[in-house]
Amino acid sequence: MTENPKNAADDILVRIRGLRFLRGERAIFDGLDIDIPRGKVTAIMGPSGTGKTTLLKLIGGQLRPHAGSIEFDGQNVHALSTAELYELRMRMGMLFQSGALLTDMSVFDNVAFPLREHTRLSESMIRKLVLLKLEAVGLRGARDLMPAELSGGMARRVALARAIALDPMMIMYDEPFTGQDPISMGVLVQLIRRLNDAARISSVVVSHDVAETLRIADLVYVISDGKVVESGTPQQLAESGGEWTRQFIQGLPDGPVPFHYAAAALSDDLLGGAA
């Protein structure tokens, strides 16, 4: 895919500034600043419900922020027309948590789908490209299967092959490791890193699986309550003195994020009669 020449020299592919996004009255993000560098694996971590998937949808222009800006390759995503936005999305790939494969198409047709939609390549060329993409994720032999016949891990690998079909500049991974067995998880971890390095893609991994994500990330942002709590390399985070980050990284049951949901004292509840 072509790079915006004006910004080719810029090391930052995605620049998020002062992002504010509300769901009803609740602020999911409130003044979020994040830089996603080119050619690196950037992890965005945080507990469930902190809006990690929402952030990917904001970067992809599927949601509009209430304030702030998101620039992708120097273009303000939310200032683009619909046609320009679709043009921009051809430079992004996204791996959804569910895989989001089209259920009425075979594995082969799913991977061929973006090529058939956006290019005028001959069917024989598309076949070669699809087989190469499937080979890259180890599923060339599964090309004739339907999505319903795939395991969760295989579905995500097919979705990954589809996401790289148009050779995007960046791939966004939405909780790629959730619900995977150790073997599938190992395969996905290796694939994300390998694709990032071999194809010089920039990767954004949104996850709360600490060990797997820290294994492959070059840069990590930890978000909570709509803001970046801490950022740095995995090494820096592991050595972090921040209580919140330590609780999250080490999976401690109590800390700044309390074990108990806010409630009246137990004795008041027990002695206070019916509530």
Place this chain on the structure above:
Amino acid sequence: MIEKLRGLGAWGLQALLRLGRAHVLLLAMLRGFVDILRRPRLLVEQLFSVGVLTILIISVAGLFVGMVLGLQGYYILSRFGGETALGLMVAASLVRELGPVLTALLFAGRAGSALTAEIGLMKATEQLSGLEMMAVNPQYRVLAPRFLAGLISVPLLAAMFSVLGVAGGWMVGGGMLGVDQAAFWNGMQEGIDFEDDVINGVIKSLVFGLVCTWIAIFQGYDCVPTSEGVSRATTRTVVHSSLAVLGLDFVLTALMFGE
């Protein structure tokens, strides 16, 4: 009191917002028709799943409705010695009213609910989001072909319903009850006006097709993407479509056949 008013206001605003979204979607689907010209295969696939797969229920229903009309018509008309008008009565009832209306109701139950469930599940499993992120507009690629297929299918299905209904009426009237066959067909030929009856029936079924398919697609596209949300949307499709068809039938009948 203030709380109730506030609740009513919020409900009204939500209803207006939904109506607005439905109209925006309608415009987007109409724009998507241009895309279909480039890829007619998408339309053919949907004509099969929306139209062809509905033929069986329409055929069986049309045949039985015609048979019942023949039977009831004969019992009433024979009291006055007017059995020869049976053909006209069956055909006029079917072409003007029962064909378009019952076809639309059956279409909403069979194809409309299936459309809502399919699109709702595509939303729940992030397939529509996936298309957007692949720079493919789902309103053009997924919704517009289904909408056009519904528009084309309903008038054809209504015609099929009426033809089979007339055949059913003839089987009962002419075959079982001994109504004169020449009188049956002549009465129909002389009494049915192409413009007043047939064309108006086609216009009705076009309107019903548009409304039923639009409601079905919008409910699926706008549903809460959970199993409960899809289930509620499917129910709403059948209820809203049925009420819309019956209400619109009254309005259209008044406009078309009023003095």
